[in-house]
Amino acid sequence: MTASTTSEIARGEARMLIDGVLTDAASGARYDNVNPATEEVIGDTADAGGPDVDRAIAAARAAFDTGTWAVDREFRKHCLRQLHEALQEEREALRAELVAEAGSPVSITHLAQLDWPLADAIAYPADYIDEFEWERMLPETELFGAISHRRVTKEPIGVVAAIVPWNFPVEVALNKIGPALATGNTVILKPAPDTPWGATRIGRLVAERTDIPPGVFNVVTTSDNGVAERLLVDPRVDMVSFTGSTGVGKRIVELSAATLKRTFLELGGKNAMVVLDDADFGAVIPQSMIACMHAGQGCALPSRLLVPRSRYAEAVEIATATFGGISCGDPADPATFCGPLVNARQRDRVLNYIRKGEQEGARITIGGGRPEDLPTGYYVQPTVFADVDNAMTIAREEIFGPVLAVIAFEDDQDAIRIANDSPYGLSGAVWGADPERADTVARCIRTGTLMVNGGMFYGADSPYGGYKHSGLGRQNGREGFEQYLQTKVVGFR
Missing domain, CATH: 3.40.605.10 (Aldehyde Dehydrogenase; Chain A, domain 1)
Structure with missing residues (x-):
């Protein structure tokens, strides 16, 4: 179409x-x-x-x-x-x-x-x-x-x-x-x-x-x-x-x-995409762009990107470049990945969360507002936040917009702790070069669905739902x- x-x-x-x-x-x-x-x-x-x-x-x-x-x-x-x-x-x-x-x-x-x-x-x-x-x-x-x-x-x-x-x-x-x-x-x-x-x-x-x-x-x-x-x-x-x-x-x-x-x-969900230190960051971190699909209006989409502190700056740089290459546009155009929010109320809600993130000390590396070239329509720019603590509002509440929070962890156990430190437990993802290690982490994350190294759970034969809230x-x-x-x-x- x-x-x-x-x-x-x-x-x-x-x-x-x-x-x-x-x-x-x-x-x-x-x-x-x-x-x-x-x-x-x-x-x-x-x-x-x-x-x-x-x-x-x-x-x-x-x-x-x-x-x-x-x-x-x-x-x-x-x-x-x-x-x-x-x-x-x-x-x-x-x-x-x-x-x-x-x-x-x-x-x-x-x-x-x-x-x-x-x-x-x-x-x-x-x-x-x-x-x-x-x-x-x-x-x-x-x-x-x-x-x-x-x-x-x-x-x-x-x-x-x-x-x-x-x-x-x-x-x-x-x-x-x-x-x-x-x-x-x-x-x-x-x-x-x-x-x-x-x-x-x-x-x-x-x-x-x-x-x-x-x-x-x-x-x-x-x-x-x-x-x-x-x-x-x-x-x-x-x-x-x-x-x-x-x-x-x-x-x-x-x-x-x-x-x-x-x-x-x-x-709802506040899903974590956990990237382990042995992953190919150049190939994996751009996968975080899925947070912008349908303007982030998906309960299973990852909105928290968890990366090792030792590679934090690298991850932020790649995520920022990735989101910078995503433009909002006409949803009827096959090239469009990030369309509008569903209504003005939802657009304003997402913008308010972005302002809240800034107020609490997170740093916007790309996006953060409405696209200047789209004065009509309920659009919000793909946005990346760095320097995010998991206790911040943007890390705990479901924004339901094209907003990604990048959070550092110390080791695998810390990544599991942060992923589980959420009122939600719907979905998530784990990426790592060692499949057994990645699966071990996935088994410890308390969510109803998970994707390991891009594996998909979707299907009418697949039970879908969540833990906690x-x-x-x-x-x-x-x-x-x-x-x-x-x-x-x-x-x-």
Whole structure:
């Protein structure tokens, strides 16, 4: 895709999907969808109110309680395969929308932003229906003088509220929809207000291209967080599956506690890229540029670069030169790596963190502000901080922007200590010439995912989530499949 981010974009789907019907909000309200690269309105989307959310919950509840979706595994597999095929045919429309509404560089839509999840996010759980052990027998037991047989059965939880962020909106949505539907649940998908069109397009495909029954899958779009919170407090919703910031995750736990909903939370990260002293710095340190991918708006991206003190100056020099070669630009240009932040609020938040870093004594070696050649759009320059102590705000809080903090360590144990000295534990990376040494360090870092010497963990079959404030539970893989299931044990004679 090489077209501009606005002129070639087709108008996105504005309607929600509720109880099998593509519909506007009951009030008729809509809200604007704004392109973060141009600050232009590119269309609008239905703006749900309380009655719309209530209709979606009622539809999902009825479909689960009275339909056959929860028990008909063959039919679920059939419907998911229909959805998978429909999504493949909409690939380029989804790509264009991601560039336009999320500001995603088109280059990364060929990776985890779109093409990777399109390949397996729906197909894997559909196939796993046949592989999963839905029932198993325990050994017989003799109690009260009689033999009892015991059966363990896995059953769907019920109604799942799937709440999706704006940074990787299609990827996260598909990786929630796939296992939630495959395990027999009904779903209400609530996208972020900034990026509604991927979700509404999926809703249209479900309605028009699959045999998924009315109410099994619903999409509700709203600009009002208060309206969305109805999903968290309504007792008819059995589970909340959320990906987003840790602050919002804590709010979800608080609101859902009254009804004791199960919560899956994939939250923030302050990931460390640990480069050991035997690594090839000329080849490895430039890999830190990944902190600028999609303007740093990725929870698994490394934002702390940990390097040996003996080679600190060398590392800072290479990182500075690397970031100096990254320019912000039009996300529709295939050469762009660092696009805009999603909105003005997020841009200003990142700039405030940069100022905080300076105030606390860190030194900016490159970047630090808005690009002078891009007065329009929510851009922030790729920025490197040197002389960073791990106790500084920019080393502890998730900035979610193209900002790298370079931190020195003394030896391997000190590197492990600094990497783990964080409220987060989502992801990270270790680089070293000795694979066994690098793996030893990786095994000591308390995060849910890690990359050693560039090894990738990503895939619909790979459980993803974090330790500590990075979340609860896992998405994808066997563990993610079971996330959406209850366990029942029956004893019988």
